[in-house]
Amino acid sequence: MSDITLGRYLFERLNQVKVQTIFGLPGDFNLSLLDKIYEVDGLRWAGNANELNAAYAADGYSRVKGLSAIITTFGVGELSALNGIAGSYAEHVGVLHIVGVPSISSQAKQLLLHHTLGNGDFTVFHRMSQNISQTTAFIKDINSAPAEIDRCIREAYIFQRPVYLALPANLVDDLVSTDLLKTPIDLSLKANDEEAENEVVQTVLELVAKAENPVILVDACASRHSVKEETKALIDATQFPTFVTPMGKGAVDEQHPRFGGVYVGTLSKPDVKAQVENADLVLSVGALLSDFNTGSFSYSYKTKNIVEFHSDHIKIRNATFPGVQFHSVLKKLNEQIGPIVKDYKPYPVPKVSLTTAPTAPETPLTQEWLWTRISSWLREGDVVITETGTSAFGIVQSRFPTNTTGISQVLWGSIGYSVGAALGAVAAAEEVDREKRVLLFVGDGSLQLTVQEISTMIRWGLTPYIFVLNNAGYTIERLIHGEKASYNDVQPWDHLSLLKTFGAKDYESIRVSTTGEFDKLANDEAFSKNSKIRLVEIMLPVMDAPLNLVKQAQITAATNASK
Incomplete structure (x- = not known):
């Protein structure tokens, strides 16, 4: 074909950058666009239960594959997705948000169409999205449309932020040249200013040469902006003790002999806290210093020798180098750092116990026991998704196997995020490796916000493990305020009937209440094989929580009450 429709052009471009599952919902302004998905081999239309879930799913998919796409309809659909889109913006996740909008002629005539505010303003929702988007495009001209589509895809990928793309219903069937697809979208980073980059590298090398107790601290953006390999090379070259933040879990191989654990300020284990805070040089990679990621801003370095490597700037002590990106800086630093650290003598890093204390089989489950036991059940290549609440705090005390991906929404913290994100992550994982778990x-409370997306998992034969931590409501909220308040209660559900209710045929639903029951499950080879969708209800005491969450809740409650 010499020409293809604009709609097909969009999906061919997404397919070229390995976005193979498209999330979203149909609406009359995007239906013609959705027809084009089925014209591109290898693409799947997920068909979500609602737009918020679709946005969460796109976020989870992108965290596994590096980019995702969601399609909503004008007004009612796009607004429903914006909470999820805002979370992707806050946490540096590349999502292309495609919105089917009314035809150009309808806009020009300011028709009183459904899904509008009734005032003839067809750009109001576009303007709402601008503050939570890296860039936006509202297509009006078929001649410039392909270039705008390419620009949007590139910026979503390069900057790892959501991008808003509005496509009028009448343009998706207009034709563009097929030849445009022969030139791949340029996803390469622009080169750093050489003089500024060299100054950064030399200054860091000088600091390293003088340091006696340096540490490396790795955070979320090391994963989001794809410098995990460069970070590993830095750890290998220097042998400096290395720590991650809660958001950084999965960014470093936690089986590496120089990995020391998770640093969360005052909420850290004492030996981790002491080693990080007594360092005379901190090399920080990809920091996102939010309250829950830092123990309510309780980082307490005793040195001013801090180097922050970011995706779009470098900060050394009080000096900032805008526009200097950490990809090539880290590569150049790794090439030159060997002679500087040749006399460095590595000292021991903190160790974590992965063995649970012996208990009688009938011992009731607790958070402390559970998260330690989970470490020995995880296996290489797993994708681990934890919900805001006890899960996100509990996973901190686990130790990940090599090549494990951790997904949590520590900064944005939208309750219910994890269920939609799990759909996206399992769809992406299936495309990468069908054996990946x-x-x-x-939690049982969070599940109730987004439970419908389990039906989408079943629809596509996806096989996640869904562990429901049943502690009778919103325990994280109870810890902060209102321990016995009814607003922290939820209606009890029959969790073991959920998979059947949503139409699953080959599934497993299990309830565990004791350490013996969990051990039996974890030791079952058949259960550990990724062969079917499973829901495991884990019964826990109402106010039981990981110790770091209890401490964080106390800090948060005090902060909320302060005048």
Whole structure:
């Protein structure tokens, strides 16, 4: 074909950058566009239960594959997705948000169409999205449309932020040249200013040469902006003790002999806290210093020798180098750092116990026991998704196997996020490796916000493990305020009937209440094989929580009450 429709052009471009599952919902302004998905081999239309879930799913998919796409309809659909889109913006996740909008002629005539505010303003929702988008495009001209589509895909990928793309219903069937597809979208980073980059590298090398107790601290953006390999090379070259933040879990191989654990300020284990805070040089990679990621801003370095490597700037002590990206800086630093650290003598890093204390089989499950035991059940390549609440705090005390991906929404913290994200992650994992396990840990309260997306998992034969931590309501909220308040209660559900209710045929639903029951499950080879969708209800005491969450809740409660 010499020409293809604009709609097909969009999906061919997404397919070229390995986005193979498209999330979203149909609406009359995007229906013609959705027809074009089925014209591109290898693409799947997920068909979500609602737009918020679709946005969460796109976020989870992108965290596994590096980019995702969601399609909503004008007004009612796109607004429903914006909470999820805002979370992707806050946490540096590349999502292309495609919105089917009314035809150009309808806009020009300011028709009083459904899904509008009734005032003839067809750009109002576009303007709402601008503050939570890296860039936006509202297509009006078929001649410039392909270039705008390419620009949007590139910026979503390069900057790892959502991008808003509005496509009028009448343009998706207009034709563009097929030849445009022969030139791949340029996804390469622009080169750093050489003089500024060299100054950064030399200054860091000088700091390293003088340091006696340096540490490396790795955070979320090391994963989001794809410098995990460069970070590993830095650890290998220097042998400096290395730590991650809660958001950084999965960014470093936790089986590496120089990995020391998770640093969360005052909420850290004492030996981790002491080693990080007594360092005379901190090399920080990809920091996102939010309250829950830092123990309510309780980082307490005793040195001013801090180097922050970011995707779009470098900060050394009080000096900032805008526009200097950490990809090539880290590569150049790794090439030159060997002679500087040749006399460095590595000292021991903190160790974590992965063995649970012996208990009688009938011992009731607790959070402390559970998260330690989970470490020995995880296996290489797993994708671990934890919900805001006890799960996100509990997973901190686990130790990941090599090549494990951790997904949590520590900064944005939208309750219910993890269920939609699990759908996206398991769809992406299936495209990468059908044997890869996706494990969701979600509280019974959070599950009720987004439970419908389990039906989408079943629809596509996806096989996640869904661990429902049943502690009778919103325990994280109870810890902060209102321990016995009814607003922290939820209606009890029959969790073991959920998979059947949503139409699953080959599934497993299990309830465990004791350490013996959990051990039996974890030791079952058949259960550990990624062969079917499973829901495991884990019964826990109402106010039982990981110790770091208890401490964080006390800090948060005090902060909320302060005048």
